[in-house]
Amino acid sequence: MNTIGKLSKPTSSPLSTLQQPSLMTIVYTIAAVGTGLLISYVYRFSSFIWLYCLCPSSIHRYLHGPPASALVTGALDSIGKAVATELYGKGFNIIIDGRTEDKVRRVAEEIRARRPRDVRYLIADASKPGHDFSALVEPFKELNITVIVHNVGGSIGTRERSMAVLRMPSSMSST
Numbered sequence: 001m002n003t004i005g006k007l008s009k010p011t012s013s014p015l016s017t018l019q020q021p022s023l024m025t026i027v028y029t030i031a032a033v034g035t036g037l038l039i040s041y042v043y044r045f046s047s048f049i050w051l052y053c054l055c056p057s058s059i060h061r062y063l064h065g066p067p068a069s070a071l072v073t074g075a076l077d078s079i080g081k082a083v084a085t086e087l088y089g090k091g092f093n094i095i096i097d098g099r100t101e102d103k104v105r106r107v108a109e110e111i112r113a114r115r116p117r118d119v120r121y122l123i124a125d126a127s128k129p130g131h132d133f134s135a136l137v138e139p140f141k142e143l144n145i146t147v148i149v150h151n152v153g154g155s156i157g158t159r160e161r162s163m164a165v166l167r168m169p170s171s172m173s174s175t
Contacts, residue, residue: 062146063091067118069143073097073126074151076107083149085111092147093118095140099125126152 062068070087074080075096088094088111096111096119098104104121112119122136 057090059087059090059147064146066144067093068146069093069095069118069140070147070149071095071097071140071145072149072151076100076103080149080151081107083151085114087147087149088114088117088119093120093143095120095122095143095145097122097124097126097152099123 062070068091070084070092072080072084072087072094073096075084075094076098080096084094084096084107094111094117096104096108098107098121101123104123108119108121120140122140124131124133124136
C-alpha cells in the first residue's frame with residue numbers, strides 16, 4: 001500500500017478543546033486588566049480637568065465681614081506676585097511683604113493700578129533674624145485678614161514670625 005498518496009485525517013487540532021478555554025481565560029484576563037487601567041486613567045484625567053478647569057473657586061468663603069484682606073509674603077516675584085494679583089482680582093485688599101522698599105512700592109503700584117482698592121505693604125527680610133514682627137504687624141491690626149499666604153523663601157526666623165502671628169488678636173487670625 002502506498003502511504004504517500006493517502007492523506008491522513010488529523011486526530012486533533014493544534015489547540016485541543018482542553019487548551020482553548022485556558023487561552024480564552026488568558027485573553028479575558030488581559031482584557032479585564034486593560035479595561036481596569038483604562039478606567040483608572042480616564043478617572044485621573046477627568047479629576048484633573050475638574051480640579052483645574054471646571055471646579056469653581058472656594059476662595060469666596062473668605063470674603064466676609066468688613067473688607068477682607070490677604071497677607072502675602074514673598075509677593076515681589078513669580079508665584080507670590082501672581083497669588084497677590086489673583087487674590088486682589090477676587091476682591092481682597094492686599095498686604096504684601098518684601099525686602100526692598102523700592103521693589104515693594106513698584107509691585108504695590110502695579111497691583112493697585114488694576115482696581116481702586118487697598119494695597120499695603122511691609123518691609124522685612126525673612127532671611128535675617130531679629131525682626132520685631134509684633135511691631136511690623138501693628139499697623140494692620142484693624143484689618144480683617146482672612147487669608148495668609150506664606151510664600152517667603154527663607155526659613156530663618158520662622159519661629160519668631162509664627163509666634164508674632166500667634167500673638168495677633170483674634171480679628172486678625174485667619175478663619
